[in-house]
Amino acid sequence: MDKSKRGITRLVFSRIGIVTGLFLLQVFFLLFLFSAFENFLPQIWGGSIFLTATVVFYIVNCPMNSNSKITWLILILAFPVFGCLLFAYTKSDLGHRSLKERTEAVINNSPVKLEQEPNTLSNLEKLDKGIYNLARYIAKSTSYPVFCDTHVTYLESGEKKFEVLLKELEKAKEFIFLEYFIISEGKMWNDIYEILARKAKEGVEVRLMYDGTCEFKTVDSKFPKKLRRAGIQCKPFSPITPFVSTHYNYRDHRKIIVIDNKVAFTGGINLADEYINEKVRFGHWKDSAVMLKGKAVESFTLMFLQMWSLDGKEHNFDPYLKNSYPEKTGEGFVIPYGDCPTDGYKTGEHVYMDIINRATDYVHIMTPYLILDAEMENSIKFAAERGVDVSIIVPGIPDKKGAWALAKTHYSALISSGVNIYEYTPGFIHSKTFVSDSREAVVGTINLDYRSLYHHFECAAYFAFGESVMKVEEDFENTLKKCTKVTKESIKKEKLIIKIRGYILKVIAPLM
Structure with missing residues (x-):
C-alpha cells in the first residue's frame, strides 16, 4: 500500500x-x-x-x-x-469490552505469578513507609512486585541506549523479546535487524511485537513476511482493519526489550533514526531509557509474554522465567510495572501523583506533552504552593503543534502557583522521567497526556535509593542548562493564533 x-x-x-x-x-x-x-x-x-x-x-x-x-x-x-x-x-465501547476480557483472561489465567519476596517488602517498610505503600498499590493494580537485587543503568540519550543495546543483543543465547510502538527502517532498525536475523539463525528465539499503526505509518505490508523469512516471530498489536471499532483507541505504547530474562530495556526510545539523531525532525531529539540487570527483569519478561498472548496462543511461560541470579546485583529497590487501559486502575497517573504528593524538596519532570487533567494539575500546583521545587522541562520545538498549543494553556495557572516550566531550546524532549528528593525516580513510556494516562498500554521502571536516581537528577540538571524558562511575560507575547488554537483544543482534549 x-x-x-x-x-x-x-x-x-x-x-x-x-x-x-x-x-x-x-x-x-x-x-x-x-x-x-x-x-x-x-x-x-x-x-x-x-x-x-x-x-x-x-x-x-x-x-x-x-x-x-x-x-x-x-x-x-x-x-x-x-x-x-x-x-x-x-x-x-465494544472494543474495550473485548480487549478487557482478553487481558483479564491472560492475567488471571497466567501460568506464572511473580511472588513478592517478603524480606524485600519488610525492609522497604522500615526504610520508607510512603514508598512501601506505593509498592503495595502497584502490586495490587498490576501484580508486579518490588525487587532489591537488580542493577539499574540510566541511559541519558537515544545514542547511548543504542550503543549499549547493540552490545547486549550480541550476548543473547536463548531469546530476545522486543515490543515497540514505532519501528521505522533506517540505520537504527537496520543495525538491530542484522543482529536479530543472525541470532535467529544461531538458534536464539526472537520475537517482535509492534503496534498496528506502524503498518500505516512507518513499515510496508511486506514487513512481517521479511521478518518471518529471517526466522523472527512477528506480531502486530491491534492491526487496523476497515471496520469501525473503539478497539483501535487502545494502542501498545510500550518500549521493551528483554534478553534471556537477564537484561531488560525500557524508556521513551522507539526503533527509528530520529531517536538517535541520525535523522533530524524537530531539532535535537532528547530522550532517555533504563537498562535493568537482575531479578526485576522477570517483570518485563512476563509483561511481554502476557501481551503476546492476548490472542490466546501462548500457554507456557516457564521456560522464559527460569534463571538464577546472584544474591545481590544492585542497590536500592526496583519496581517494573505496566499500565493497562482496561483494568480500572490508572496506575501510571497514580504513581506520578503519589511521587508529587509525597515530595518535600523537589520534583523534576521531563515530558514531551503537558496535557493535564484536573487531578494531575491540582497535585502539581499544590506541591509548588507548599514549597516544593516543581520544575518541568517540555519541548522547545514540538512534534505536534496542537499538543504544543494545548500544553501552553496550562502554563499560566502552573506558573502562578510557583511551578517552573522550561522549554528545551535545541529541539524536542521525548524523555518521560520523574525524579524526586534524591530518593526515587521513574523512567518509562508514560506521557503526561490523556492518551498515555487513559488509553494506551504503557510501562515504566520505578526505582528508589540507588545511584541511578542521582543519574536521572544529574541528567535533568544538565538538560536544564539548555532550556529557556517560561515566564508570565513570555506567555503574554505568545501568538494569538496559538492561544486560540490551544483554548479550542482544551475543550475536546479528553477526546484527543
Whole structure:
C-alpha cells in the first residue's frame, strides 16, 4: 500500500474521521427528518430535548474524569443528536469490552505469578513507609512486585541506549523479546535487524511485537513476511482493519526489550533514526531509557509474554522465567510495572501523583506533552504552593503543534502557583522521567497526556535509593542548562493564533 492510500485509510478510520462521519450523518439525518416528517417536527424536537436531557443527567452522575464530563456536556448541548450518538458509540465501547476480557483472561489465567519476596517488602517498610505503600498499590493494580537485587543503568540519550543495546543483543543465547510502538527502517532498525536475523539463525528465539499503526505509518505490508523469512516471530498489536471499532483507541505504547530474562530495556526510545539523531525532525531529539540487570527483569519478561498472548496462543511461560541470579546485583529497590487501559486502575497517573504528593524538596519532570487533567494539575500546583521545587522541562520545538498549543494553556495557572516550566531550546524532549528528593525516580513510556494516562498500554521502571536516581537528577540538571524558562511575560507575547488554537483544543482534549 503506497503512502497516499495509507494516509487516506488512516484518516478515515481515525477518531477525527469517525467524528466527521458522525457529524455529516447528523446533518443528513436532520435534513431527512425535516423533509420526510415535516408535520411531526414538534414531536421530533421534543424527543431530541428529552434524549439530550437524559444523556446529560447520566453524564453528570456517572463516575468519570471531571474534564471528560465538561467536554461531553459541551459537545452534547452544542450538537444534541451528533453528541448523543458519539457518546453512545464511545460508552458502548465494544472494543474495550473485548480487549478487557482478553487481558483479564491472560492475567488471571497466567501460568506464572511473580511472588513478592517478603524480606524485600519488610525492609522497604522500615526504610520508607510512603514508598512501601506505593509498592503495595502497584502490586495490587498490576501484580508486579518490588525487587532489591537488580542493577539499574540510566541511559541519558537515544545514542547511548543504542550503543549499549547493540552490545547486549550480541550476548543473547536463548531469546530476545522486543515490543515497540514505532519501528521505522533506517540505520537504527537496520543495525538491530542484522543482529536479530543472525541470532535467529544461531538458534536464539526472537520475537517482535509492534503496534498496528506502524503498518500505516512507518513499515510496508511486506514487513512481517521479511521478518518471518529471517526466522523472527512477528506480531502486530491491534492491526487496523476497515471496520469501525473503539478497539483501535487502545494502542501498545510500550518500549521493551528483554534478553534471556537477564537484561531488560525500557524508556521513551522507539526503533527509528530520529531517536538517535541520525535523522533530524524537530531539532535535537532528547530522550532517555533504563537498562535493568537482575531479578526485576522477570517483570518485563512476563509483561511481554502476557501481551503476546492476548490472542490466546501462548500457554507456557516457564521456560522464559527460569534463571538464577546472584544474591545481590544492585542497590536500592526496583519496581517494573505496566499500565493497562482496561483494568480500572490508572496506575501510571497514580504513581506520578503519589511521587508529587509525597515530595518535600523537589520534583523534576521531563515530558514531551503537558496535557493535564484536573487531578494531575491540582497535585502539581499544590506541591509548588507548599514549597516544593516543581520544575518541568517540555519541548522547545514540538512534534505536534496542537499538543504544543494545548500544553501552553496550562502554563499560566502552573506558573502562578510557583511551578517552573522550561522549554528545551535545541529541539524536542521525548524523555518521560520523574525524579524526586534524591530518593526515587521513574523512567518509562508514560506521557503526561490523556492518551498515555487513559488509553494506551504503557510501562515504566520505578526505582528508589540507588545511584541511578542521582543519574536521572544529574541528567535533568544538565538538560536544564539548555532550556529557556517560561515566564508570565513570555506567555503574554505568545501568538494569538496559538492561544486560540490551544483554548479550542482544551475543550475536546479528553477526546484527543
